[in-house]
Amino acid sequence: MARTTGSHSDITGPRIRDAALRLFARHGYAAVSMRQIAGEVGVQAGALYNYIPDKQSLLAELMRDHMVELLEAVPVSAADVPLAQLEAFVRFHIGFHHARPDAVFIAYMELRNLAPENFAEIEDLRGRYEAILEQILRDGAEAGAFDVPDPKIATLAVIAMLTGVTTWFRAGGRLSLQDVQDQYWDMVRKSVSA
């Protein structure tokens, strides 16, 4: 068995995913060709197929990895009161998404380019993430800490608001990430308060 240690595969594989992530985010899945991705990696198009079955699977893998990472990183501390849980969620969401603008962009924009079975899988993962916030709001509402007539709507409203940050916020500008987190937390806190 030759070429196990000095193999390029553990280098080329990640580089393909990196290039695809950046290009898909910048130009959109449908507008990016396999030859463009290969060009970024410094390889011919045919070589990509040693690492991925096809273009569709590449997109699905990028989105799945992002969603799984998101679900593994989201803080769930049932010990805290709902208000503290909500604050942690808000600050986490902004911070996590800010660190991965390309993946966020793809995860929200390329859903329509997923084959049905991949779409269902990604939607399931997204649903699980939203369920975490919804549970926090529901707990807080039952405890009387929040005034939220419909936790499902409030969940979607809060997530839409928070995710919007990635469309305009860039580090090094007028505001720090901390500033943004502070102000969004303030707005969210008030919007669900009794």
Added chain:
Amino acid sequence: MARTTGSHSDITGPRIRDAALRLFARHGYAAVSMRQIAGEVGVQAGALYNYIPDKQSLLAELMRDHMVELLEAVPVSAADVPLAQLEAFVRFHIGFHHARPDAVFIAYMELRNLAPENFAEIEDLRGRYEAILEQILRDGAEAGAFDVPDPKIATLAVIAMLTGVTTWFRAGGRLSLQDVQDQYWDMVRKSVSA
């Protein structure tokens, strides 16, 4: 001069825009071919070029029309107090966007597929719309009616939250448009309140 009254052009033209709007929203600009659009209209691809210079101009026109319509319809009543202006804006935004899900989808997702000069134009229109909300928030903050440390951020937060409605709300479901407007207005009002 023949073929002026019975001409097809006043029928085919709008049908091309309708078909393109629907297809671009459903599959994305890059994934839709001119032949698909022509097929929906019931015409050959070449005939499209009697009505549009090229595919890019078609996209730009759809987005421009939507933004212009939005700017013409947004209520600006300087006579009202900021709180009433804000309520009118929130209800208008949800209602207007709900009535045009395809146009909204395109206006937010296809910016990256615009040629630079078209992009600049659309961004300018969007900026004018955001400026209207920002002014309301600024006025309210100065008058002491709102507690909004940074009106620019608050503007983006509110618009992101409101626009999110179009991604999930469909008439005939559990909630009426009125219900949604009521709950969103409640959240927005609280989020900017002192």
Added chain:
DNA sequence: GATTTATCTGAACGGGCGTTCAAACCCAAG
């Protein structure tokens, strides 16, 4: 009924697409 002209067809253009695959390459192992 002849004319005019807006509208549309249908074929063609050059080019890029996703994907496949035999052959070449290169390097660790023996």
Added chain:
DNA sequence: CTTGGGTTTGAACGCCCGTTCAGATAAATC
């Protein structure tokens, strides 16, 4: 130094792309 297999090339496949345009079509005017 030979071998074997992981990795890459480069050409090819059939197909679809946006756009153009000469010619056919059809309806309003004279």
